[in-house]
Amino acid sequence: MIPFLLRRLGITVVLLFVISLISFFIVTLAPGSPYPWGDLNPKIDEKVKEAYRKKFHLDRPLIEQYGFIMGDLFTGKLRSMKDERPVLERIGERLPATLMLNGASLAFALSFGLLWGVFSARRAGSWTDGTSTFLAFLCLSMPEFLLAYAVVILCVHQFAVPILGLRSYGIEFPNALSAGLDMTWHILVPAIVLAIGSAAAQSRFVRANVLETLREDYIRTARAKGLAEDVVFLKHALRNSVRPLITGIGGLLPALLGGAVVVESIFAYPGLGRLGYDAVTERDYPTLVAINFIIATLVLLGNLISDVLYAVVDPRVRLE
C-alpha cells in the first residue's frame, strides 16, 4: 500500500505543477490589457500606468510573472486587481457556500443516479427501461439555465417561496434551527437543478455497469443454484458493479463546479462560480488565476481520495 500511496502522491505533485501552468497561461496569454480604465483612455498619465504595471509585476517577462503570482498565491499576498483585497480572502469567504452547494449536488447526483441506474438495469429491455433511458437523455439535454428559470418561476411566482440567495431576507428567525432549515432549502434547490444532468449521466453509467456484471459467470452460477432473482441482483451483481462508481466522482466534480457558474448567477447564490464570472468580466487576472488553480486543485484532491479509496476496496489496483 505504501509504494502505491507514494507513487500516487508523486503524480499529484506533478499534476499540481501542470495545473498551475495551465491556469496561469490561459489567463495571461490572452490579448488585451488588464487595466481597469481600458486601453485607450487618454486621460491616464503614462506614469500611473507605469506604477500600475509595476505593482502587479506586469513589466516583467511572463516566466517571472508566473513565479510572482504563484509565490504570492501560496504566501497569501496575492491581491485582486479589482479592489486590491487579498485574493485568498475573497475566495475564502465564498468557499463554504461553494463546498455546500457542490457537495449537496455531488451527493444527489451519486445517490439518485445509482437508484435510477439500478432501477433501469433491473428492468432492462422493457418499456420502463426505454422510458427511463429517454428521460435520462432528456435531462442530459436540458440546458441548466432553462431548468433553473423554470424552477425559479415555479417556486417564487407560483408558490411564493423565496429560494434566491443563501437565506430569506426580511425574516427574523426565532432560533438557529429554523434559520438552518431555511438555508438548507436555499442550498438544496440549486443543488438539485445543478445535479440533474450529472445524475442522468451517472444513471447511464450505473446501468451499463450492472448489465455488464450480470453477464459474469458467477451470476450464472448464482442463478443456477436457484437463488431468487432479487438476491442474485442485490447481493451478487450490485455489490460488484457499484465499485467502479468511486472513480466516477472525479468525472462529475468538474462538470458540477463548471455548471455552477450559470446556476449560481440565476439563483443569486454567493459561491465561487459567481466570483469567477465577475472576475472574468472585470479581467481581474490574479483572481482568475487563483480561482482556476484552486478549483482544479479541489478536483485533483477529489481524484486522489477516490483513487486511494479504490485501492483500499480493490487490492488489484495497487500493483499496476
Next chain:
Amino acid sequence: MNANPLIEAEAVSPEAAFATPGQRVWRRFVRNRLNVAASGVVVALAVISLVFGIASMAKIPFPSDPNATSLESKLRPPSAAHWMGTDQLGRDVFSRVLHGSYISLTVGFVAVGVALGIGTVVGAISGYCGKWVDQVLMRAVDALMCFPTFFLILTAVALLGPSLWNIVIVIGLVSWTGTARLVRAEFLTLREMEYVRAARALGQRAPAIVFRHILPNAAAPIFVTAVLGIPGAILTEAGLSFLGLGVQPPQATWGSIISDAKTYILDAWWLIAFPGAAILIATLAFFLVGDGLRQSISTQTERK
C-alpha cells in the same frame, strides 16, 4: 428466473448471416424506431441550419428579417403573423430561431472536429509510443481534466473576445481529453494484434502502421464519442450565449434570445419556450443518435 432480452442471443435470419459488419450495425440501428426518428431530426436540423445559415450570412430576409425591429408590435404572443411571437424589440422570434440554428450546429460540428483531431493524434501517439511519451501526454490529459470545463472555456472566450470562431476553437481545445484517452486505450489493445505485428515484421513504418492498420479498426468507437460530443458543445455554446459571451448581437443565437428575454420571463413565455425547445430538441437528437450507434456497434463487437 426473469428472461433478460438484452442478454439473449438475437435470432439470426438467413440473409443476416451473409451481411457485412457494417450492414449488421445498420440493421440493428434501424430496428429501433427512436434511432430513426432522432436521425431524421438531425438531418432536418442540418438542412435547416444550412439553408438559414446561408440566408443569415447573405442577409436574405427569409422567412422575414430576423433583425427588423418594430416597437409598436413588441412582445406579442404567437399569432398567424409571428408564429413564435415577437421579442422586446418587436423582432420575429420564428425567424430569429431559424437564423440562429446554424450557430449551434456549426459550434457542435466544428468544435467536435477540432477536439477529435487533437484527441486522435495525442491518443495515437500516446498509445503507440508508450513509455515516457505516454506518461507525459497522459499526465497533461489528467491535469486538463481537473479543470471545470465550462469555467475554463468561459475564461478563455471572455479574454479572447467572443466570436463564433473563438468559441469553436476554445471548446475544441478544451474538450479533446476524453477522445485522447479512448484512442489511447484502443491503441493499447490493437497494437498487440497479430496483423500489427505482421505489418511491423514486414518493415512498415510507424505512420503507415498507425494510419493504415490500427486507426481504421478503432474508427467505430471514436466516431461514437464524436457524435456524443456534439450535444455537449451545443449546450456549452448556449450557456456562453446565455451569459452574454456567445456570438455577439445582432446575430441571433438560441442562447442569446433567452438571455435577452431575462427581464420579460414572467410575461413572455414564448421568448424562452421556443428557443429553449430548439436547444433541447437538437441536443436530444444528437444524444439519441450517438447512443443508438454506440449500442449497435457494441453488440457487434460482443458477438465477434
